[in-house]
Amino acid sequence: MQINRLFDIINYQIATYDKQVAFAEKKDGSWKTYSSKDLKGIVDNLSLGFLAGGISAGDKVAIISDNRPQWNFIDLALQQIGAISVPMYPTISADDYKYIFEHAEVKMAFVGSEEIFEKAKIAIEGTSIELYSFDQIAGCNYWEEVSQKGESGNLADLEALKDNAKTDDLFTIIYTSGTTGRPKGVMLSHRNVIHNLLAVEDRMMVPKGISKALSFLPLCHIYERTGSFCFMYMGVSIYYAESMETIGDNLKEVQPQVFNTVPRLLEKVYDKIVAKGYELTGLKKSIFFWALNLGLKFEPNKSQGFWYDFQLNLANKIIFSKWREALGGNVMQINSGASALQPRLARVFWSAGIPVCEGYGLTETSPVVSASVCTLEDIRIGFVGKLVKEVQVKIAEDGEILVKGPNVMQGYFKQPDMTQEVIKDGWFHTGDIGELHEGDYLKITDRKKEMFKTSGGKYIAPQPMENKFKESTLIEQLIVVGENKNFPAALIVPSFDGLREYCKHKDIPYTSDAEMIQKPEILEKYQRELDQLNKYFGKWEQIKKFKLLPKVWGVESGELTPTMKLKRKVIHSKFADEIEELYK
Missing domain, CATH: 3.30.300.30 (ANL, C-terminal domain)
Structure with a gap:
């Protein structure tokens, strides 16, 4: 079955895997799950509910929430009717909400919690924007009301709209956080993200149809969002962590094969492990630091001889096995992105049988430009992986990384001048400085403006x-x-x-x-x-x-x-x- 629009993944998942658990969230102490067929029913009803509520093709709807299945339901439902999602970080200010609402011409917004609702309320003053919430909040419409409006709708009307949606249609505008000035609205089409999820599929070394992922990076960021579409396409069940504070507990409960993360989280995991090592005494402490030092010398694609391998095997049995247990015991791949991973962390996690794979990209590239092949032979520590298929990279004279391919954005919303500044002769100028090695292994050396x-x-x-x-x-x-x-x-x-x-x-x-x-x-x-x-x-x-x-x-x-x-x-x-x- 061909995937031409992102919402096609729903029918693809039903036809290929028919998952009992497509999504899961922790509610009142237990995991509430949604099957592939539940997903289809909820999303279709929401699409019809949006139509009944006056949302149509081209209209903009904001989503401001922590990760939960409802985030995906709204996103997919909007896609089916040609409406455009505008995801936003819950942590930004009410002033930023207001700017994005006005700039994107948002008609409706979905908020997660009461705290977000209070900020959004300030931001919509003097506008006709309707607010809906995922949590039940006094004084706010509840998201299920949209679904209820759709129950009497005509599915044939919806199918006609879906048939009308094209692969090059705009599906989302993502406002980049930016280190300076007002955020810019990155326009991404279905084609941009579909290309990307198919391009990274072969970098995912987890079994299709039976694996589980824990999701905790914000879905409003294209890294986790494209990752989620890829998981859905591969039949990987997505479990949403309750919060950043509960990740450790959720990893042990869910026992995932894969998750996406940022280096900062891995740094904290490592620092916590080392701190526990310092608390040990005597022989236990000596053994812990003996194992750690072995790990810090690890070279994934280079033999270090029988004696090193023998010691590392022993260290894995007595020390590193506990690290794997802390991550749930089943992790086969951790994808790290958004900033540079310290090489020593990659080294020590790989030595412990925890494959950490770096990737590189930007919101403007949907996001993946390069991603590691997650095997001992192909991993290159200190690099951000190999270029993904159909993505071209060239290094400019000043060292800047330039990117061309089906993953490059349509442009910045309402900012053609800024678009022309970064896309020249079809090449997107990333602002990052880097090098290509062995033909297609990419190394990032710095940020041009920094x-x-x-x-x-x-x-x-x-x-x-x-x-x-x-x-x-x-x-x-x-x-x-x-x-x-x-x-x-x-x-x-x-x-x-x-x-x-x-x-x-x-x-x-x-x-x-x-x-x-x-x-x-x-x-x-x-x-x-x-x-x-x-x-x-x-x-x-x-x-x-x-x-x-x-x-x-x-x-x-x-x-x-x-x-x-x-x-x-x-x-x-x-x-x-x-x-x-x-x-x-």
Whole structure:
């Protein structure tokens, strides 16, 4: 069966797998499941309900919610009638909601929780936008009311509309979070995303029809959304985690074969494991760190001899087996994207029998440009995988990655000038700097706009440096500064959990975060950490001075985008005094 529009996946899944569990969500302590046929019935009713409520082809409907099956129901129902979904991050401000509602000409919005409802209410003041909620909230229409309106509708009318939908039709406008300025609306067609999900299918090393995925990355981000369409196409059951806080418990309950994640989450898992290792004593502690050090030396496609293999096999039985259990015991593939994964993490997880596969892409490329082939022979640590089929990449003279293919967006909504700035002669200019190796293995080296020059004329690429320095268990976040200055410096947000562990280990009484980062012995420890990691860089790149900060950067406080990237301009502005102090 041909998939020409994304909603065709529903009938494809019924015909190919007829899943008992297409989607699942945790409700009142137990998993509520929806079969492939349940999915079809709910989505058809919603489509008819939208038509009865005055939504038609070309109309824009916003979805602002955490992950849950209802998110997908609304998305698919809108596609079937030619309406356009506008997904939004729940964490952005009411002011951003208002801007997107107005810019996209939204007619209706679906919100998840009461907190989102309160923000959306402010944003729709003075408009005719209708609000519906997934949670039952006083004073808000409930999403099932749309479905009920559709119960008396005519399915033949719906089929006619579906037949009318074309593969090149616009299906969604995704407003990118952006590290500067107002978000831009990326226009994606059915073809863009269908190409992408078919292109990554061969990179998925999990059995079709019987596997389970745990989903927790936001569906409003194209990474998780395209991933979900791919899971549906492969007959993988999607279980939605209750929240970011319950991921550990949900992994043990669901025991998935696969999940998508971002490096930050893997860093936290690793740091937690290492912290537990430090709590051990005597022989147990020695064995733990013996296994960890073996893992850190792991090379997936290179033989290290019988003795290394023998030790690693032993480490897997006595130490790493517990890591696999913590992830549910069945994980065959973890897909990591959105930012750079520390090579040492990839190394140690692969050594532990937990395949972590990196990919690379952008909202504008639907998103995947390259993805790892998840086998020991094909994985390349430090690379973001191989180019996916039908996607071309060339490296411009200044090192910028240019992309061409059926996955490249239609353009930015209502912003033809900005579209022309990034798509030239059919090539999308990513803004990332990279290299191609072995023909089609892609390596990202930095972000074009983030590189800067010191006053001595030396170029600094901050991203690889920041990634390296975050290998320290004492560093949570770090930004390299020093444009037009005579040396690079850093603002550092400590990992306060790691700092507490260190103080406990050294019998240093811990008072408060703010007090601890002023103590000379703590500052000396951080200097030693930097000295250790500075060795990996040229003399002109090395961090000469640093400032510890008492509060973690976040999305709501404005220093991070919803995909956890640093908003450099915001950080430079907020901490201008601290940066200036470093150069006095």
